[in-house]
Amino acid sequence: MDFPLLTVIVFTPIVSGLLILLIPGERKTEIRIAALAAATFALLLSLGAYIIYDRSLGGYQFVQIFTWIPQLGISYHVGVDGMSLPLVLLTGIVIFTGVLISWGIDDRPREFFAFLFVLASGVFGVFVSLDLFQLFFFYEIAVFPMYLLIAIWGWQVTREYAAMKLTLYLFIGSLVALVGGLAMYYTSGLGTFDLLALQEAGFSTAFQRLWFPFVFFGFAVLGGIFPFHNWSPDGHVAAPTAVSMFHAGVLMKLGAFAALRVGFMLLPEGARFWSPLILGLATVNVVYGAFIAMVQTDFKYVIGFSSVSHMGLVMLGFATLNREGLTGAGLQMFSHGVMTALFFAVVGVVYDRAHTRDIPKLGGFSKVMPLVAVAFIVGGLASMGMPGFSGFIAEFPIFMGLWKAQPVVALIAALGIVITAAYIMRVVGRVFFGKMPAEMEGHISRETALDRIALGVLAGILILVGVVPSVMAPLVASGADAVVRLLGGA
């Protein structure tokens, strides 16, 4: 296959973004259409890659390699495997639905979409990177647009604070990981940043144990690991809808994924040594995140903390170091990505009309927007791990893996599931059912057709993967196998 599929996927957004910048600022419709076209293109390409990938062959496919900075052994090396391909697809889905949801942005949509696309390119770039320097390069590209997107188009009350906090946290995390990466580069003696080569580098146990925390925690900050999760809820809430969708849906997976690719796969001994700690912290994520979500009165904060909780499950899956747990973690990254994008889209639709996110002040929305309610319920059921939805398909193997690794953790984490059910039902009941407050009666318009498409796509995917797991599970399992092999088989 000579067509540089992955390169086109990575660079389409940023090129589109630059082209969009050339459109005059007042022509908002043209800008939106151009953005949608670009996002659709990205989605189709990533879907195409997903379908064309040869599952029986496994391993890294669509590989391309060019020398980039030969003086340091840095190359432009791209490829996808079972773990990264679903995430590439996820990014395509989220950028597409995100553009649909952002149709109503009226203040400088040109800059908004341009920055959003820079972000998308960065994310795509990380997922397909097979070179350590390249991974960092794209990782950082995905960080700074967040600042502008949140600070400029976000929720007025906290946007500046949240944007700065988020950017600083993520930047420091990535730089700490970068130093770890440099240490790996120089210690390996191989003179290359190529991930595949570094996987076979054979670092000493002491080296791995020392550097794993830097690399892992540096990236896991973006994954929202406790106690470095603090930036996440504020960031989620302050961001405009599409950015929240991207943030929780894709960006947090970026952190977890990078932690996997660079931490677990390059420093397996270190991973093994530190896994009890990660298990412990991730468990705190799951349970604490759920508890805090329970007591929130702001609709968006509930979802924000729910993200922290679900990302805990991803990292639990990683820390099990076995095939089931890793498969589950990979599936959970995809499933939660779609689910949380759906949640934030719904929150956006509600807030745009009600101009409040205060749960006690909301109610009865299912009468005005039944489809939105159904979509939210689908997302809620998926988030609870209800069978028939992708959440169950993802959480089940994680728990299987936890049983093998550390049963006590499985029991405690199960508690998180129960609390999740409780807060989801609570929010659903309060916001969508019950009685609509008098002052809102008659002022709430229905969702737009574009909202419906976006929500429909997201909900449909949650059901599809839930009912027919063979669409995704074997693919992720093959990726997990590769990781397990590097971990020394477990």
Added chain:
Amino acid sequence: MEFLLTHLLSLILFTPVAGAVVVMMLPREQARLVRWVTLWVSLIPLALSLLLWTHFQAEAPGFQFEEKAVWYEAVHSSYHLGVDGISVTMVLLTTLLTPLAILISWSIRQNLRAYMALFLLLETGMLGVFLALDLLLFFVFWEIGLVPMYFLINQWGSEHGEREIGGGQKVPARNYASFKFLIYTMAGSLGLLLAIQMIGSATGTFDLEEITLRWSTLSESLTLLGLPITLPIGTVKAIAFWAFVVAFAIKVPVWPFHTWLPDAHTEAPTAGSMILAGVLLKLGAYGFLRLVLPLYPAEARSFAGVLALLATLAIILGAFASWGQDDFKRLVAYSSVNHMGFVVLGIAAAAYARGTLAAADAVIAVNGAVLQMFNHGLSAAGMFLLVGVLYDRTHTRNLKDYGGLFPLAPIYGGILLFTAMASLGLPGLNGFISEFMVVRGTWPIFTVFTAVSMIGLLITGASILKGLKMVLHGPLNPKWAGHSLEINGREVVAMTPLMILCLAIGVWPAWIVSVINSTVLRLIP
């Protein structure tokens, strides 16, 4: 035809869901269209299950109409369906009651499409539990059955009534009931899930047939990664056993896990109560028979005494509670507790007496239990249907508000009498057969319990008669004078199959018992 027969179970399982999708796409305003489409759609699984019944070979060992396909390879779970004598009976019950429930829902006005779609979805969930031969699949369908019922109670349940919850806050009764239902059942399901995971971990597969093969020979401990704790296989089995028991006990419900039932049954819409009492309760008992007994003969044996005690308590206390009710629907609800107690008693006897000399009696007991599952499905559905009929016209369920209604609704009265007798266990009707078999089977095994449960039988009879008296006999309550309370044609059509079956089984039970028996014989060696 060939295709039909080889994929019969999948067709039965998925037609309701497909139907639900179709229903959701119908135009909202056309209520008549929605109702009739749903009804016809729900008749398809019924027709298919009749086909299934006729082609089912009772004498053949093992599971029939098996279907196996790849589903979730990564965790070694497959799409595996199959029926035996017990499950084919339950499938028939489910596919029979659903159309009737839909037929009775003609008066629903609000969000009709969603209502109908949820019912169909519910049907798939229940059928899936009965048809699944893979533990994970079993669990998936178990859970799928939960959500539609929650929404049915929450959104279309009885509009009046409030309950007070912690903190003095008042919530509508249906919200309270649905939430309680959900939480109780989910709590049980959680244990079920963990147990299934443990079994899956230990045996490396979720396929029921493979597990049954390997289970007894399983001796290695469940080792854990890098930690000095290993769970011996005995502990794994024990934990899984108790988790199963709790989950199923909540569903049946076994006393003392029954407290969700009266509220859920009472607040649910009529059709919802029909299905709830008619089928959903049977899921728990089915779980005992399908999973607990075959996999845990030893543990079940030691636990059987406790189970029998709890069953007896359910029988007696359910009956007494029923006696004390003023709410007609609640009266019937508690009688369900009572009737299901017999089912559990039969199962307990089987658990105790498997492989012993009293095995023959155990067989009779389980035959009775399974038949009771079927029968109670019929009679409870019928009773709730009739309560609903009356409620639709009078808008009250309080027995004291009734009185002397027989002249105003003679046909209704007749049908009510008939169904009540079936529920009560009048010889000649189905209830008698099953209860007799249970008592006959358990008497040699758990004599004391059986004797005590006779009291329950007595009290149940009394409470049902009391109910009848307060509704039909006595002086006419002036409130209803001049009103037309008669049952209408549609409702009669809904009741007819139930009544016919009640009579048929009561007079000639062989056609169904023989099917059950052959399977039970294999279950109880």
Added chain:
Amino acid sequence: MAIAAFQPFMLIAILPEILLLVLATLIFALDALGGAGRRQSLGGVASLGLALILLATLGFGRPDAEQSLIFGGMLRHDWIAFTFKILLLFSAAVTCMLSMGVREVSARGEYYGLLVIATLGMTLMASSADLIMLYLAIETTSIPLYVLAGFMKGDDKSTESGMKYFLFGALTSAVMLYGFSLLYGFTGETNLYRLADALQASEMSPWLLSGVLALILVGFSFKVAAVPFHFWTPDVYEGAPTPITAFLSTASKAAGFAVLARVMLAVFPGIAGSWTAVLAGVSVATMTVGNLLALAQKNIKRLLAYSSIAHAGYVLIGLVALSQFGAASMVFYLLAYVVTNLLAFAVVILFARSAGSEEIADYAGLSRRAPGLALALLVAMLSLAGMPPLAGFVAKVYVFAAAVQSGLVWLAFVGVLNAIVGLYYYLTVLKVVYLYRSEHEDKPVPVPRSYAIALITCVVAVLLIGTLSGPWLQWAITTATSLF
């Protein structure tokens, strides 16, 4: 190192200097002879001239494989000289372009003439191989710069800045000269490349040597504005005409680094252990002080001043690494930094021309007033912060890599922490530009053609160096070979 007698190729080696002298003369002549109308075009003449000299140097100024001392050992024609000359000429050209729109200086012939002479001094600094030559070059640079800093006679701040710069500069110069004289005194040598052996032979006690080193470092630290000789920077940068600020922060600093690197590595390799330790401390202090003090700034020029102090700290990391790659990373960083800073100041000048303000708060709403300009500022700020795909990111990575390679992981971490602090204030500027509103949003900011050229060139350069950094890194590595 053999000191060759005069050979014709040596003229080619100092082609830039000769041409600069010619250009300076031309400018002064035009200024004296031409009328007022002529004067307007002096800027154009200067920048064009500098651009041509740049091209000429690129074409002819490349050193041979054998990097030799020329003119009796006064200069060394090597890659360091070459690379820094290019850098300095580029910086000077852009500065001239930027000066063309600044009313107070644009029509003054002395201004451009002095600028060219300062450039001349800097190119000599970059290629000096002898203590005396070095001192001469430094003074040739500094004295015009003192004047240029205080050029706007009517502006108190400018005069103050010129005065401060002069006093501070003269003082540190004197100290440095004292150090030079001691070096000569103890060894009898002035040629940098023979000093090392001579020092070895003289058996000077390490303490004494360190003392001399300290004296010399005073002068160099002043030039690069490293702590604790950075105090002049904020006031001078703020007061001077902004193009001169740009020039100071880029060219002058770069030249200072060229000298620092060359002298340290050529003359004092023996006590490398102690001076790297000292410089490491200086680097940490410089980064930290620069970043922390920048946080509180409300004036963009002061902010950029402190920011440039901080960046000097990052560059020092490269030197402290004491490896060829470290030197390469240093050169690369300066390359990225020069281009970025020129871009930043270009925006500042343009804005000040139309809005008349240098306060950060007045930049509010710039993104609506002049989206293109705001974007240029975005590129500059993010490159300074170290974000990909811009030059600043790669520069920081290389510098940290050099540190890690030499085992100075702790220094890399300090750099990382400082980068975070830096990010904060760069983002704050962007926040003001993009988020805050103001009543002046409908007034556009005019961008004359020379500025547009400068802006576009710098933006493209920043992006190019950031994404396809291979060739630039190669150039830097080649440059480093002349130090090691």
